[in-house]
Amino acid sequence: MMAAAQTHRLTSGGLVDRSAPLSFRFDGQTFSGFKGDTLASALVANGVKLVGRSFKYHRPRGILTAGSEEPNALVELRSGARREPNTKATTAELYEGLEAASQNRWPSLNFDVMSVNQLFAPIFVAGFYYKTFMWPAKFWEAIYEPAIRRAAGLGRAAVASDPDLYDKAWAHCDVVIAGSGPAGLAAALAAGRSGARVILCEEDFVPGGRLLADGGTIDGLPAAEWLARTLAELASLPDVRIMTRTTLFGVYDGGTYGAIERVNDHLPSPPEHEVRQRLWRIVAKRCVVAAGALERPIVFAGNDTPGVMMASAMRSYIGRYAATPAKRIALFTNNEDGWRTVETALGAGLQVAAVIDARAEISPAHRSLASKSGFPVLHGSVSSVDGGKAGVRTLSVSLTGGSRAEVEADGLAVSGGWNPTVGLTSYHRGRPKWRDDIAAFVPDGAPPGMVAAGAANGAFGLGACLREGFEAGAAAARDAGRSGSAGSMPVADDEAYSLTPLWHVAGKGKAFVDQQHDVTASDIELAQREGFESVEHLKRYTTLGMATDQGKTSNVAGLAIMAAVAGRSIPETGTTIYRPPYVPVAIGAFAGHHRDENFHATRLTPSHHWAAEQGAIFVDTGLWKRAQWYPRAGEKDWLESVTREVKAVRSGVGFCDVSTLGKIDVHGPDAGAFLDRVYINTFSNLAVGKARYGLMLREDGFVYDDGTTSRLAEDHYFLTTTTAKAGLVMQHLEFCRQVLFPELDVQLTSVSDQWAQFSIAGPKTRDLLKEIVDPAEDLSNEGFPFMGVREVSLRGGIKARLFRISFSGEMAFEISVPARHGEALVRNLMIAGAPFGVTPYGTETLGVMRIEKGHVAGPELSGTTTAADLGLGKMMSTKKDFIGRVMAGREALVAANRQVVVGIKPTDRARRLRSGAHIIPKGLTPGPDNDQGYITSVCFSPTLDQWIGLALVERGRERIGEIVHAHDPLRGEDYDVELCNPVFYDPDGGRQRG
Amino acid sequence: MRITCPFCGERELGEFTYLGDAKPVRPAADAGEDAVYDYVYLRDNIAGVMSENWYHGGGCRAWLKVTRNTLTHEISAVEPAAGAGAAKVGA
Incomplete structure (x- = not known):
């Protein structure tokens, strides 16, 4: 389509490149501009005055400014996923093919149905939400709010996600x-x-x-x-x-x-x-x-008519962009600076209809300019503008002394001074x-x-x-410490400014203070009458300055009007708090590259790539991706895979990557003494070559974390934490070492990423390990007893650490090698273990086996449980001080009726359990009064061939054998469970010691 | 906000973790429940200059005692915790 000619472009001057025409579309119509234009200046150059409809009253609006303070000329820029609402045409640079649409109008900018809102203006005054739609309350969500949101508003956000980086x-x-x-x-x-x-x-x-x-x-x-x-x-x-x-x-x-x-x-x-x-x-x-x-407007009736523009903005369009907003302009000013627009307009060959100057005196130079150029200077104020959507036509002027005058013009430059x-x-x-x-x-x-x-x-x-x-x-x-010479200072003359303050001209018709939010001078007067005098109240009651322009052109005028009606000075009235950002900043920019899969870092275990090859299903645990289970062809769901994995481990041998556990080296002569202070149990008496389970409290007496700690040498311990708390425990231990116990000679080093660690479990564990470990290593029960720890050589000479610890309850070892060897170790375990049917298992199987053994984990270490709640109260040493000791002794923390960990089984063997269900005594009504705890962990136990679980239940361990009620209002389930020993499997521990 | 770590130099806030008031001292083992209760739970809400525990987890892992004005965020001093640093002074 042929672009319309640039009817309002000067033939020379300005900073636009006439050799680089750009075509663009506004509301479906094709126009042409030049490189160096903004969308606003290109619209001006094409004689477009009407660019939007206002927020509440749908009044026709034009371009007011030439910068980021623009309240009116807001458009939807681009289309599709890149559609960006409320973009200021005054700052949007023109490019070839730019597409923009005006906002807040239907069906078209020229004919907007919602402009009938103007007829209902009396109900859209300040605070109209609060006054008009009081009742009935249910009408608010259903009718009022949707209707208002359709009627009042700005542009439409894109529906698709932002495709840009x-x-x-x-x-x-x-x-x-x-x-x-x-x-x-x-x-x-x-x-x-x-x-x-x-x-x-x-x-x-x-x-x-x-x-x-x-x-x-x-x-x-x-x-x-x-x-x-x-x-x-x-x-x-x-x-x-x-x-x-x-x-x-x-x-x-x-x-x-x-x-x-x-x-x-x-x-x-x-x-x-x-x-x-x-x-x-x-x-x-x-x-x-x-x-x-920023140049500030003067508030008068019809001051939002298209064609009314800040005087400096008009200079920008004429001087910088060689685009003429009007053929015959008038100036309304209260200061000397506004006159520069007249000089610019005359220089560009435009007619000047009149200058309306609110000051008593103007300079002789300007008086002679007026007489030379043949335009009148009217001492007074513009009291109203006539024009509507076609733009400024006539100005009514109240002259100093009381008489009136009319001025014909198609553009009005306004200068109320500068802020x-x-x-x-x-x-x-x-x-x-x-x-x-x-x-x-x-x-x-x-x-x-x-x-x-x-x-x-x-x-x-x-x-x-x-x-x-x-x-x-x-x-x-x-x-900043730079001592070079600044050289000579650039010099220029100072122009005169001489301003007589003028904020508001009384007159008939709507006079806008905040054009973006349609706040009028009478709204401010109303707010004052209703007691919202403080500027912070004024702002919130009228929404003055709360639009996307943050009131850059309106705030000072608004509080000046408030000051006048309240009979105070402007400084007494004061300003609202200024807050960043100065211009709207896209949320996408704050997020940067941290979105979608890059929202946070992803940590991969040493066996990750191998596990992915096996088709493992991964689960996010914190930053980690962990193999959750390893499905095999023909398995219909996760339960079938997990059941197979558990059976394979309990009957043969399996392995699981446990490298995600936090690992901390504790070095120094006082390492043992240090651990004694941070764990409830004692580590200083742990023999070299032995591991021990440890439990940490917070200083408030509740359980913080658990894990095994091994003594590798007299002055060297190796401590493990849960996956979730790895970083926090490190921070906590550093606090203990550096702040609480600086007298101890001990150092901590995080080695979580340095070691790949695998649990190898099942009765055939030794058979598999013998294929991996140097044949000279003695792995027998005598040579490597339960809870033993030792460095061993692997076949091929790599050094590894072996820990004879078991989370599964089976005969088990954990083996750790430097992380770079982790993947090779896994591949070798698969080859060496093939004759024994070695089965890799994921976190689900790990969880099933720990529940079968009654081991506590994350759901039980909830931050509200004590060591005794977990059945580990006897671990608390009475012979030493440790973090949390005193607070753990508080009355409520040692009360007899605390909810403690206990096992549960459904009375109906076929029943599935779900965690989160509440435990209610038999025969009592479910509800807060009868709530005695909840189910924390559940699994289908392949070993017992039924669902089992752990629960926190009031006096649970005294009630073994009692049938209680499980109430699950979230899922609408009710059933009976039996409280039982939490160790479902091999309660005397013979298998792990064998 | 920026904190000048005595070990690493001036670093951005994101490298640090805040713990709270550095004044309370962990009571001796025999101080009794009331003293420990005070230590664990009772904190002054200081409007003004306060010494705080900060952890340089994104850097050298030192715990720092930061003197900061909670009204202006001005930091007037940063000292390492008594046990911060790799080598014991005088050891």
């Missing part, structure tokens, strides 16, 4: 600078020349700030020339990095700054393997905030201070290491910006 990166420097206007560039020059490492962040895609639109003369050169020269010098400095498309959005403790870099937002989609956005954490010794100032960008300096709960001379808030201090310069600090003149920026840059470099 995001990145996170760190950067370190001496000085980070926010903003590349005159102040930021001067700061970068001074700091860079001094030898400082500088990062200059600019949210625009071109550095220069207001210089790009406003020009000026610096060091006797036109601004554009000075800018080019300065950028060339900065590029020549080795440690100055200019990051465009990058917004410094937050400041964090210790000189850490957050920045979002829109790496490829200016392209239809990122090139292959490239990220769309990158979240930077910048660590800087100093920060210069040269973020400039320094005080966000960054206020993010650590800083409150800006009021300056009467410029009628604006300026930073009052800043987080440590940060300073504001230039317009961000209330210095609006070009010369002042350069001076403050330069001085701040030089000081920042000095503070």
